[in-house]
Every structure is written in C-alpha cells, then in structure tokens.
Amino acid sequence: MHGSTRSFFLGDFNLIYRARDKNNTNLNLRLMARFRAAINFCGLKEIHLQNRKFTWSNERRRPTLSRLDRFFCNSAWDLSYDNHLLHALSSTHSDHCPLLHARHTGPRRPTPFKFENFWVKLPRFQEIVTQAWTQQTTHTEPFHRLGHKLYTTGRALRNWSRSLISDAKLNYLMAQEVILRLDTAQEHRQLSDAQYSLRAKRKKRLLGWATIEKARKKQCSRISYLREGDANTKFFHLKVNSRKRKNFIQRLRNGNGWAISHEAKQEIIHDHFSNLMSTPPQPTRDFNWDHSSFPQLDLEPLAAAFTEDEILHAIKQMPQDKAPGPDGFTGLFYKSCWPIIKNKVMAAVNSFHNLRCSNLNLVNKANIVLIPKKDGADRVHDYRPISLIHGVAKIINMALAIRLAPYMSSLISP
Numbered sequence: 001m002h003g004s005t006r007s008f009f010l011g012d013f014n015l016i017y018r019a020r021d022k023n024n025t026n027l028n029l030r031l032m033a034r035f036r037a038a039i040n041f042c043g044l045k046e047i048h049l050q051n052r053k054f055t056w057s058n059e060r061r062r063p064t065l066s067r068l069d070r071f072f073c074n075s076a077w078d079l080s081y082d083n084h085l086l087h088a089l090s091s092t093h094s095d096h097c098p099l100l101h102a103r104h105t106g107p108r109r110p111t112p113f114k115f116e117n118f119w120v121k122l123p124r125f126q127e128i129v130t131q132a133w134t135q136q137t138t139h140t141e142p143f144h145r146l147g148h149k150l151y152t153t154g155r156a157l158r159n160w161s162r163s164l165i166s167d168a169k170l171n172y173l174m175a176q177e178v179i180l181r182l183d184t185a186q187e188h189r190q191l192s193d194a195q196y197s198l199r200a201k202r203k204k205r206l207l208g209w210a211t212i213e214k215a216r217k218k219q220c221s222r223i224s225y226l227r228e229g230d231a232n233t234k235f236f237h238l239k240v241n242s243r244k245r246k247n248f249i250q251r252l253r254n255g256n257g258w259a260i261s262h263e264a265k266q267e268i269i270h271d272h273f274s275n276l277m278s279t280p281p282q283p284t285r286d287f288n289w290d291h292s293s294f295p296q297l298d299l300e301p302l303a304a305a306f307t308e309d310e311i312l313h314a315i316k317q318m319p320q321d322k323a324p325g326p327d328g329f330t331g332l333f334y335k336s337c338w339p340i341i342k343n344k345v346m347a348a349v350n351s352f353h354n355l356r357c358s359n360l361n362l363v364n365k366a367n368i369v370l371i372p373k374k375d376g377a378d379r380v381h382d383y384r385p386i387s388l389i390h391g392v393a394k395i396i397n398m399a400l401a402i403r404l405a406p407y408m409s410s411l412i413s414p
Contacts, residue, residue: 021067132156147362
C-alpha cells in the first residue's frame with residue numbers, strides 16, 4: 001500500500017486503536033496495539049471525523065460509546081484528493097451512525113497576493129523590487145505613497161513569479177524527458193562527455209526546482225518547528241491538505257437549524273463578531289492621576305523620533321514566515337529589502353509618530369481569521385478570531401513594544 005498506488009478503506013472495523021475512541025476504561029490494550037501496528041504497517045492515516053467522537057452505541061440507559069466505523073487512506077490518495085470532509089449523520093435505524101464522505105468547495109474568489117519567502121534566493125529578485133519600488137507616483141502623503149508602492153511591488157513580484165514558475169515547469173518536464181532518454185541510452189552504451197555533462201546539469205536543474213517547490217509548500221503548511229531541509233515536499237503537501245480540511249467551516253448551528261450555504265454562514269459570523277467587537281459603553285468614572293501616589297518616571301525618551309536602527313531592529317524581531325496581513329508581505333520581505341524600501345517606510349513611521357495620520361487606514365488593516373477551539377466545532381463561539389495585521393502596522397507595534405519594554409518593570413508592579 002506504500003508508494004504511488006492510491007488506497008482507500010472504510011467500514012465497521014469493530015476495533016479501536018486509541019483509548020479516547022471509547023467512553024470508558026474497559027479496553028483491550030493488546031487488540032488496540034495490534035490494530036495500531038497494522039495501520040502503521042499499511043502506511044494508512046485516518047480521515048478525521050468532523051462532528052462526532054463516537055460512531056456506535058449499545059443503546060442502553062448509560063450507554064457504551066465507541067468509534068468503530070472509520071475511513072482510512074494512504075498518502076498517495078490524500079495528495080490526490082485534498083478537498084474532502086467526513087461527517088456523521090443521524091443513527092436512525094441502527095446502533096451505528098452513517099458516515100458521509102463528500103467533497104467540500106468554498107466560493108471562488110480572487111487569489112490575494114502573498115509573498116513567497118523563496119523569492120529572496122532567486123536571481124533578479126532585488127532587481128524586480130527596485131524597479132517596482134522606484135516607479136514614480138503622484139501620491140505625496142507618506143501612508144498613501146507607501147501603500148501604493150507596496151501594491152505596485154506586490155503586483156510586479158506576482159507577475160515575475162508567474163512567468164518564472166511557468167518557465168520552470170516547462171523546463172522541469174523537458175529535463176525529465178532528457179534524463180530518461182540518456183538513462184535508457186546508458187543501458188546500451190557509454191555516454192559521451194557532452195551527454196554525461198548534459199545529464200548532470202539537468203539533474204541539478206531538477207534538484208533546484210524540487211527545492212523551490214518544497215519551500216513553497218513549507219510556507220503554506222505553517223510548520224515552524226522544522227529546520228530547512230528536514231522534510232520533503234510530500235510531507236508539507238500533506239500538512240497543507242490537513243490544514244485546509246481543519247480550517248474549512250462546513251456548517252454552523254443557527255438556532256434549531258443549520259447554516260450550510262456560504263452566504264448563511266457569513267451572515268452568522270458577521271453578526272456574532274460585530275456584536276462582540278462593537279464599541280463598549282463609555283465609562284462613567286475616571287481616575288484623578290494628579291492625586292495618585294504612583295512614582296513619577298522620566299518617559300521623555302519614549303517621545304523621541306524613531307531612528308532607522310530602531311525600525312530595522314524591530315523588523316529583525318518579527319517572524320519571517322508567519323501568515324501575512326492584508327498587504328501579503330512577510331517579515332522576510334521587509335528585512336531583505338530594507339535598503340530599497342527604508343526611506344518610504346521611515347517617512348510613514350515618523351508621520352505616525354508626529355500624529356500626522358492622514359490615510360493611515362491604508363496600512364491600518366487586518367484580516368480576521370477564525371481558528372477552531374476544538375474538534376467538531378459547529379457553533380460560531382467555537383471559533384477564536386485572530387487578527388493578521390498589515391506589515392507596516394506590525395513594524396510600528398513592534399518598535400513601540402521594544403521601546404516601552406525597559407520601563408515595564410517600573411510601570412507595572414510585580
């Protein structure tokens with residue numbers, strides 16, 4: 001079952017391989033170990049059941065519940081079919097609940113720009129950024145000008161990447177064909193020096209393409225605990241598929257019913273978090289700070305203008321491969337392109353420092369992402385919102401935090 005053959009298994013196995021698959025401690029550890037060993041030997045992984053912990057009940061007053069019905073697949077199948085979900089249905093006529101395995105599709109929408117970290121290692125990257133960044137703009141206000149330059153640079157990088165990847169895929173297929181023909185010829189005769197050299201060069205080209213593809217999948221998988229080179233593309237691809245299935249909201253409870261369509265789910269989520277994050281009522285009391293007994297601190301250094309060294313230090317402290325905000329740029333872009341972009345970034349940062357915040361809304365944005373708090377999340381309060389803020393806002397926040405850090409022990413008592 002290993003290798004490229006796609007394998008898919010389902011049924012009532014009448015066995016469990018984890019203690020959490022049963023609601024009591026009456027377990028046969030020997031059978032569990034043998035079942036688990038068989039799964040590992042066959043190279044199978046279980047398809048996650050979205051909305052139930054157990055699939056069987058003995059239907060008693062105090063029931064024994066167990067997970068007996070399962071879907072398994074191997075890596076080749078999972079790589080081929082990434083958009084699928086497994087749900088349990090109502091156990092109407094049986095002590096087992098039926099399982100529904102189906103494709104899931106979200107609404108089609110434009111693909112936003114996202115900076116690929118492997119770009120910084122490619123030839124002409126700095127050249128493309130410089131050409132786009134130095135284009136003339138009619139905007140004079142710092143935030144408007146910076147927002148326009150980020151947009152222009154992102155568009156140039158995406159166009160450059162598309163042409164580069166398109167050419168690379170064609171070269172990849174051509175290199176495979178050349179190597180295959182030379183391998184076949186080598187079985188009947190010795191290759192000439194030119195043919196041997198060509199074969200070696202094509203193999204290096206394939207290795208380079210594989211490295212790029214692995215870097216792309218690693219960034220998509222959001223795995224940060226592995227060093228570069230510690231895993232292959234297939235591993236990251238499987239993690240990407242797993243993240244997609246875990247984060248996809250199949251349905252939401254709406255009163256006594258279910259919201260299934262994208263529009264219905266969108267309305268529930270919008271209404272819930274709009275109420276949750278709405279402006280709270282104004283307080284009816286205030287503090288008289290002039291009569292407080294707090295010690296007076298010299299906070300004058302906090303009011304000084306930001307320097308280039310401070311902002312660069314803040315950028316270096318930012319994670320390089322975390323999910324980007326609305327601008328699409330990761331921390332690695334700001335770090336690797338600092339000599340090119342620093343003047344416009346510093347102009348915007350100092351404009352913020354001087355409270356000249358016209359058009360601040362262009363960079364003061366965030367994407368709100370919902371993260372499930374538990375397996376089988378089906379209510380809107382089962383999701384935790386996190387904000388992926390704009391890269392420029394992230395830089396300002398980091399710089400302010402670093403500047404304030406030395407005073408925290410004096411401002412807040414232990």
